[in-house]
Amino acid sequence: MSSTSHLPSKNRRPAGGYLPGIDGLRAIAVLAVIIFHIEFLGFLPGGFTGVDMFFVISGYVISQSLAERGDRALHAYLLDFYRRRALRILPALLVVLLVSVMLSALLVPPVWLSTHNADTGLTAFLGVSNFTLAWQSNTYFSPSAEFNPYLHTWSLGVEEQFYVIFPVLFFCWLRYHATHLLARIALPLLTLASLLWCALQTQAAPLSAFYLLPSRFWELAAGALLFHMLSNTTGARREATWPLVLLGAGLGLLMAGFVWTPVRGFPFPWALVTVAGTALAIAGIVLAGGGRPGLLHRVLSAWPMTYIGRLSYSLYLWHWPVAVFLRWTVGLETLFVQMLYPLVVLGLAAASYHWIEQPIRRGRSVLQRRASLTLGAALLAVGLSAWAAMWTVDNTERLSLSTVADSYTWHAYKHYPREPIEPVEDPALQGRQLFVLGDSHTAAYRTMLNIVSLRLGIEVVEYERGGCAVVSLLAADPLACGAWRDAALADIRARAKPGDVVFLASLRMPELTGRDWQGDEEAVFAQALGERTAQQAQEARAAADAVLAPLQTAGLTVLIDAPAPVFKAPANRCSDVFNRMNPVCAPGLTVERDRVVQLRAPQMHLLTVLAREYPALKIWDPLPILCPGATCSAYDTDAQPLFADADHLSGHGNRVLEPSFTQLLIRLYQPL
Structure with a gap:
């Protein structure tokens, strides 16, 4: 009609x-x-x-x-x-x-x-x-x-x-x-x-x-x-x-x-x-x-x-x-x-x-x-x-006006190594697997993990979800991530063989970005330290036990990275002439090493306790490499970025850490 x-x-x-x-x-x-x-x-x-x-x-x-x-x-x-x-x-x-x-x-x-x-x-x-x-x-x-x-x-x-x-x-x-x-x-x-x-x-x-x-x-x-x-x-x-x-x-x-x-x-x-x-x-x-x-x-x-x-x-x-x-x-x-x-x-x-x-x-x-x-x-x-x-x-990298556009230097999430990789010939490495589990800081290790896989000839299996820390040492692991974490751990236990390594990589420091650094800096650090309550410490311990116990029972070696430096401003937002004057960048890209040690002291104490109770647990500490002096910087002495932002590693930072991580894995994979 x-x-x-x-x-x-x-x-x-x-x-x-x-x-x-x-x-x-x-x-x-x-x-x-x-x-x-x-x-x-x-x-x-x-x-x-x-x-x-x-x-x-x-x-x-x-x-x-x-x-x-x-x-x-x-x-x-x-x-x-x-x-x-x-x-x-x-x-x-x-x-x-x-x-x-x-x-x-x-x-x-x-x-x-x-x-x-x-x-x-x-x-x-x-x-x-x-x-x-x-x-x-x-x-x-x-x-x-x-x-x-x-x-x-x-x-x-x-x-x-x-x-x-x-x-x-x-x-x-x-x-x-x-x-x-x-x-x-x-x-x-x-x-x-x-x-x-x-x-x-x-x-x-x-x-x-x-x-x-x-x-x-x-x-x-x-x-x-x-x-x-x-x-x-x-x-x-x-x-x-x-x-x-x-x-x-x-x-x-x-x-x-x-x-x-x-x-x-x-x-x-x-x-x-x-x-x-x-x-x-x-x-x-x-x-x-x-x-x-x-x-x-x-x-x-x-x-x-x-x-x-x-x-x-x-x-x-x-x-x-x-x-x-x-x-x-x-x-x-x-x-x-x-x-x-x-x-x-x-x-x-x-x-x-x-x-x-x-x-x-x-x-x-x-x-x-x-x-x-x-x-x-x-x-x-x-x-x-x-x-x-x-x-x-x-063609963003070609067009960009930013120094951060050099993704090989800054980006830890992609790129095949440009430098020659000399393989390590060791029978103990044959058929070995490295399982990596954690939040976005797991992904921030991808450059290093890629090099390690090529150098040692081992298989690297990643389980990564942003915001889902595993054994954070700060508090209970995020409740919303429980199902994902349990599924990943079950998959690891099903695929792993005794002697394989499980690397738990997550942010284990209070974040310093977004805080009011214009006032009393001492008070800001005290606030960051005071955010971890006794209840949270107990919950952090319980979360660690829930992960470490079944992995140790399965005959796996568990590797945890000790807390690395965090910064008050993100390097990739503060490294160009058109953004250095941004108020976000005013706190700077350095932090005193004593402050870092102070911020991570509770987590290091818990790690020490856990290492005594779980023989399968090993600790890798990147702090001495990333911060060899009295002041920790987002850049190394050659003005190359170690960090992509305020707490995630850069591609260059990955390559700096790789030799240490590789040597540790070689020792961990040796037969008893």
């Missing part, structure tokens, strides 16, 4: 045309997100819910736009919709992504989260970066997310995935809602199902709940359902005095969301507050129609608010990459940078809006008016842009 007789009549449709108050809401949403992301005075701790505002606004505005074109045939209706979406979304997005890819290659060294960041950026070109983010271990609010310039594209992915299926649903509602029950109830049922799924996933799979469409569908659909409802609101009802009440209540809920929404346990139930507030605010704006506006309506419709609202898409695109690159280079802490940041973002957004968004969106060329040509050009632009981005990522 293709008749348009069941379309909502024009006199029962909410006020069409441009509503400046909607742009005012957009301004509130984007400003809240920006204030949250730059952590301005800790103001608006729930400002990230501005994204949820965008979802509801988008659902409403797109529904209005689709309704205005509902008299077309389905194929023309869909082609025109995607033509307009391509012209609206792609040009500015591709420019921001390409600029971010190039600046990442120039400024951010490839050893710093480069693989994950690059994956997020490349999938952002395809509109699926939210999947990449959902399938990793860090949340939207984790510290490492601060250096992913593509993090914010997750919400664009959710929107675009929503608009793959929504236009057909809306078309069915427009045409058949008066005659077919399914057309009336499909969207409400999907909305309810999404809300229930969101409630379940927030607890069971929080990353999927935050980033993926099934748990966010209801927010965009709320805007569409609001349009459905207001389509049946008469003009006489819009003349009533209560639109101001609706707008006031909506803004009140939005402010509650900005101030009180917790970052944990989101999006359910707290997104309900923001979604409800946005829906009420939109209703208040729409129902006010062309009548005499109240104070709140006048504020939202004021020129500064509407202009920021029109810039909101470009502001959202630019604000996060600018913050990331400033944070990486000069830092965002100084007053000068904090004053410069909004000017840079506003300037880029205005240029993007006036010189990219509007000319392409409003152009009248045949390429912009004919849907088939527009979509073909869009696919070509996306393909070429993605290819350029991949080439840039693959």
Whole structure:
């Protein structure tokens, strides 16, 4: 049935045309997100819910736009919709992504989260970066997310995935809602199902709940359902005095969301507050129609608010990459940078809006008016842009301005040795295995382990998971890692032969980065020492017993690395002319050896006790090699980095330690 007789009549449709108050809401949403992301005075701790505002606004505005074109045939209706979406979304997005890819290659060294960041950026070109983010271990609010310039594209992915299926649903509602029950109830049922799924996933799979469409569908659909409802609101009802009440209540809920929404346990139930507030605010704006506006309506419709609202898409695109690159280079802490940041973002957004968004969106060329040509050009632009981005990522080391771009020196996670490896011929090494288990510091030994494997002819088997220390000596091993650790230990016992070595490598020192080093340094070290309580010491001992006892029973030799130095600043963020002035680097890249000895004393005591009780346990101490003098430095005497950051070894550091580790293994593998 293709008749348009069941379309909502024009006199029962909410006020069409441009509503400046909607742009005012957009301004509130984007400003809240920006204030949250730059952590301005800790103001608006729930400002990230501005994204949820965008979802509801988008659902409403797109529904209005689709309704205005509902008299077309389905194929023309869909082609025109995607033509307009391509012209609206792609040009500015591709420019921001390409600029971010190039600046990442120039400024951010490839050893710093480069693989994950690059994956997020490349999938952002395809509109699926939210999947990449959902399938990793860090949340939207984790510290490492601060250096992913593509993090914010997750919400664009959710929107675009929503608009793959929504236009057909809306078309069915427009045409058949008066005659077919399914057309009336499909969207409400999907909305309810999404809300229930969101409630379940927030607890069971929080990353999927935050980033993926099934748990966010209801927010965009709320805007569409609001349009459905207001389509049946008469003009006489819009003349009533209560639109101001609706707008006031909506803004009140939005402010509650900005101030009180917790970052944990989101999006359910707290997104309900923001979604409800946005829906009420939109209703208040729409129902006010062309009548005499109240104070709140006048504020939202004021020129500064509407202009920021029109810039909101470009502001959202630019604000996060600018913050990331400033944070990486000069830092965002100084007053000068904090004053410069909004000017840079506003300037880029205005240029993007006036010189990219509007000319392409409003152009009248045949390429912009004919849907088939527009979509073909869009696919070509996306393909070429993605290819350029991949080439840039693959050539980061050649393009980078950073000294840290020398991954052979800095990176402990890859590279076949360039130097000749002289094999050790020893019958005792035949068929031997080395099992390595621990957190990211296990991975930080990969260069050394690779050389050892080649030199000794032994098989090295790694079990590594970031944040999952095994026998940390500081406290109980992370509870969330228990299943992974137990599975790895069971696999080791199944594969190992008596006399094989199990190397437990993890961070066993309190971290010094992120502490307030501007005050009393003595007090900071005392605080770091005091963080390990008697209860934690007992739990650390119990965790060690649980691992060491079964390995010793299996006839295996257990090797633990004694705590190595940690530093107050990360070397790979403080080794270039464009980031040495960053406040993060102010504490410096050295620490007194006495301080290191003091920090690791409790762990060394526990190691000594364990070594007496478990004859199978051997201790390897890299401290004398990494810190031969009174001052420990992230660099050796030849100005080569021993550490890649504040506590992980560099590739060069691995090669410095390899001879000592190799000799120890040769002794351990000798028959008794």
